[in-house]
């Protein structure tokens with residue numbers, strides 16, 4: 111059933127399908143509609159919605175609900191995510207699944223509310239203390255806001271780890287057709303959960319490992335699951351890359367503009383293709399390398415000062431020249447602007 | 461009460477007539493896993509109040525027979541390892557966040573007992589917000605607040621409850637209110653809230669008071685078991701190690717120094733009837749997920765032939781003119797006519813300053829950029845928007861200006877301009893609110909991008925009030941007729957963009 115839906119609302123539609131039982135959050139532009147949709151919909155089928163006093167409280171309420179085995183989520187934007195970092199580290203350390211949506215806006219500080227992709231480091235590389243990873247998916251459309259939220263719930267449970275839906279103000283605020291049909295999505299059993307029952311009485315959720323050896327062993331186990339995720343969970347999309355001489359790389363909203371720019375540039379005979387990471391962690395390094403090595407050069411475009419750029423560099427390991435074009439502050443490049451950049455890099459090459 | 465033979469505490473020296481029982485509650489594990497050795501010992505210092513409180517809590521849980529129904533939330537502080545001792549469901553959380561985590565747990569397990577155990581740094585400093593708001597929401601949890609006037613775990617720094625003049629490693633000259641403020645009185649603070657049902661402060665200063673503490677702890681748990689609201693017991697508790705006193709002196713110090721500063725009292729003991737006006741669950745996820753889409757899907761539309769491959773429309777004007785809604789309607793219509801569509805609004809403070817705009821893409825293929833930087837059509841609902849965006853319109857594009865005349869100083873040589881006094885037309889129909897629908901009529905008539913039939917279908921699903929719907933129908937027609945008419949007489953539309 112196609113319905114015209116806002117990206118932020120689609121997150122909750124996806125979450126409901128995934129069996130989300132609780133939402134704890136605090137309002138912030140441009141993410142507030144996620145909380146509003148949760149407040150509207152969740153109680154209608156018996157789910158829990160609580161507006162917390164802060165993002166610090168939100169993420170710890172998420173922690174509590176996750177301990178009890180509930181599929182639970184929260185959403186915010188940059189400033190709120192900064193406050194959640196402590197909790198995210200605890201969730202990762204205690205191996206608790208949950209879904210956290212970051213509808214990115216301009217930073218640092220209060221910045222502004224226009225779209226940026228400048229939380230990449232904070233979300234993809236960590237941001238809280240300690241050795242841990244977030245599973246990160248990056249939707250580029252309203253449909254993906256729902257689909258990747260569902261995927262995030264599944265990955266979170268599969269790896270017992272927080273999963274982040276990393277998107278931006280444009281994808282959150284825009285409306286597009288959403289195709290979502292009800293289907294039964296069954297969450298896995300969580301025998302480790304603490305539910306206040308006789309069967310779960312011996313269970314204990316904690317991130318404390320006082321003995322060095324115990325903590326090392328715990329971290330080795332976490333590392334092992336992260337390696338598994340790197341082998342199994344990378345996702346990406348390619349467009350016109352088979353004969354491309356220039357590969358442009360962008361995620362989220364930028365990938366949309368790049369796609370249009372690729373169409374325009376191709377009209378002028380420029381052999382350019384698009385590589386879009388859908389999972390940012392694990393980063394589809396291998397897929398990118400294969401594609402980029404068939405081409406001559408790479409152009410990375412982000413709404414940041416070059417954050418994903420570092421992962422592209424790691425993936426290509428110096429084997430292809432990489433250029434970067436970033437806009438920040440809430441400025442979003444136009445198609446024409448990106449076509450010009452593409453032309454520039456192709457001409458530079460000859 | 462089930463008892464075990466193991467002794468965990470040093471016998472308390474009793475000066476009054478209470479009999480001391482050395483036993484171990486069945487809610488304690490028989491062996492503590494914390495260290496491979498020392499399986500019968502807690503990690504607390506001799507004479508520490510935490511040990512006494514643990515015992516009182518365990519006995520109460522045992523007597524209430526809720527071992528299998530209890531979740532204990534351990535804090536960060538000396539009691540961080542509470543989970544090694546209590547044979548109940550255990551969760552360990554970040555410093556100060558126990559009330560928030562307990563909220564998530566209790567909401568997930570409403571018929572279980574959720575107990576948060578916190579120190580004074582945990583609860584009254586770093587976690588002040590969490591405790592106040594959990595109490596204010598009336599979370600049906602029990603919080604045991606151990607006030608020892610110091611940070612024990614980190615080695616004796618000042619706590620928010622440190623007494624005036626009391627030395628600590630971070631108040632080496634004694635707490636001075638001029639620099640560090642006064643001790644925080646949590647019971648009194650929380651008692652100013654509506655929701656809590658039970659708030660009491662007790663002290664472990666002598667056996668009589670320990671018995672009072674025992675009763676308070678029991679009562680709080682019992683209330684929670686009965687489904688009552690937020691229950692809170694503050695326990696003034698000795699920390700002989702940091703205070704540099706022997707256990708007896710420390711206990712005495714609680715009575716002599718702490719109690720005068722933290723008066724013992726029952727601050728709240730009442731049934732709070734909070735009416736439950738939550739609407740019970742009454743929808744399925746399927747209904748909620750598929751939503752309106754389901755209703756719309758019944759109307760099968762023959763896919764129309766569209767003369768464009770893709771069309772970018774920018775609509776701009778004042779907030780309140782229905783700029784964003786007009787864009788949504790167009791996107792919805794496009795979707796129903798089988799097109800790929802997107803709608804992207806301006807959002808946030810910009811809207812509050814009075815202006816609003818949105819971008820609509822209609823396409824036969826997946827929409828790339830939803831941001832229309834070079835619109836085929838600009839709908840300018842005020843002069844400001846006209847000036848601001850006209851130059852973006854592609855050569856040969858269209859500008860619809862919703863006023864009767866173009867401003868004198870305006871020219872847009874590359875675009876065709878249509879002026880329509882939409883507000884006046886709408887006013888005549890009875891409501892200025894439908895000006896945006898008048899403009900839509902003009903757009904559909906001028907470009908034939910989407911069908912007026914689809915417009916009415918969409919309006920029928922969005923506008924529930926029949927009078928308003930009728931007004932919209934008239935507005936749509938009026939916009940179309942106006943274009944029909946003005947184009948016929950060539951009065952307004954001119955290639956050079958100037959109106960006559």
Ligand SMILES: Cc1ncc(C[n+]2csc(CCOP(=O)(O)OP(=O)(O)O)c2C)c(N)n1
Nearest residue numbers: 536537538555579580581582610611612613
């Ligand atoms: C975010 C954070 N800041 C600081 C600490 C260090 N820390 C651990 S316990 C504690 C104070 C505990 O004092 P209190 O709550 O009074 O408990 P007590 O040890 O006295 O029982 C502090 C500051 C921490 N663990 N986390």
Ligand code: SF4
Nearest residue numbers: 504505508538612699
């Ligand atoms: S330091 Fe104080 S609070 Fe901590 S265990 Fe020792 S006596 Fe108890």
